[in-house]
Amino acid sequence: MRKRIIAAVICTAMVFSAAACGTKKSTEGTGGEKSKELKEVSFVLDWTPNTNHTGVYIAQEKGYFEEEGLKVEIAQPPEDGAEALVASGKAQFGVSFQDSMAPAVAGENALPITAVAALIQHNTSGIVSRAGEGMDTPKGMEGKKYATWDMPVEKAMLKNVIEGDGGDFSKVELIPSTVTDEVSALQSKSVDAIWIFYAWAGVATEVAGLETDYFAFADLNPVFDYYTPVLIANNEFLKQDPDTAKAFLRAVKKGYEDAVEDPKGAAEILCKASPELDTELVQASQEYLADKYKGEVEQWGYIDPARWNAFYQWLNENQLVESELPENAGFTNEYLPE
Template structure:
């Protein structure tokens, strides 16, 4: 027979074991979910909301531990995720369309659309005499061979009644596009406008008055572009983590819209070598040109119009001769988005 003292000791030990077990379970439940996140390029103002989400603890609030790395291009974001090196990233939905056609089991899915308009532009000097796409006929234009802006040029020309053979395309390195245009070696450059805008500033040029931007979206190629994408495995196995990731980023985007300087401040805390003034201009340009549009004001940040995305898929299938056209649902999944009220930015005030 157990003595009272021994029984008390056993009960106390049992209680301690239960408490320890409960504490371990609680700690395990609170362990943040790690997410490896890749950007599309070197740190820039257009990445500031990710660092705001990190700095303000929005990721932590969602039970996430997000590691953010620089990228090697918008399309490379897709292949990095497909390789398993990253769980999520900021990259081009048009590259998702290509991979969803060719490798549907491996392609990531877009869960939060950031650029409502594509950043592809024909850049020319203000005094070049080129006021529309039609006036590219008989001109020499420059662009990197593998860039989306260059690959989509035939489709752009076709939609504007310009014979492809009438335009000479000079292959050039991305870092030479603005220089060769300024020197008059080409009449126009096929650029990623949110990048070229600041490149011109850094070369002592005024991108607003000294140059003309002919945006692909205004000339028949109304595509979507960069946004937040995740691997199929993350979406399938950890849907709450994906919802949390999107919620945190959406909060941060709205913060930067309200106070762009705070976003650039968060960026410079990570990368002190960036020029804060130039990056703040880049953020303003991105908001005005790519992100805050009549459609965004109607459907909210992060979402897409399915019919428009379907037309974008048709354009990409033609431009890249895709054998199989993916469905809209294979490319974009809105089930991870916060409610519309949390993504609303309201009507224009002017």
């Protein structure tokens, strides 16, 4: 784990050489006078820009960060992901997932990271397949080719829902593969079933006109309605500079609430920031997520302790983590704006 952190620091040192927690930079006004000093903050994505991240780009575009006295740099993640970079302190904030965080927040080698906000209130992931081939329920995956990341938690969850549907997980053909184009993979029949986040890959199949079947993990077992994705922060940064952490989250909150109110405008801002994205896909994805960023909660970003703990308890009971995860491990609502 320590080697991963060191590697992440080295490969991203140039990206963040100008940004460090506590650094301030003054800007020049139109008349040459110095304007408000801005504190520099680094934010690292979990993947390429997509609609999970829209609220951050809105906060950047509309000046919400600057209103809070912040200058925010948004960067792509290193190969090891956002967790290692945030843990190293080279980025103050990043994007992660409750399931992938689990090995990192317990035990002697725990990474100093904490989830400080839920970017989406419920787990929108599940299994997509070509329509009409019997995989609209988990049992139907028997004898079919599933693209696996070959991760213990992934396979344990799949086994749980298949056996819960009366199926035999051992009859699923596991094909080690990291699918980046779900539409092409299904159309070519290189695989039959793929674990996706519906807000992006599921919507992409709709935009492409590919008829699919789909089932969501959260619909089959409430334990699997965990938080994915989440916004994480460096623990030392949270301790030393809580006011900046709260200022960052206030700005981000405004961004996501704007995305809820105006999906079309939100899509335009994301496409402006990342012009390589498919405009039709982004627009459809924003419409899909508009009522899911906050869901039923009043407070943007709120993490329900009962739901968070239920998933980690399931990991403990199934011995899917090396060190037992204690109650409330790895998250806090302390820095959320009211």
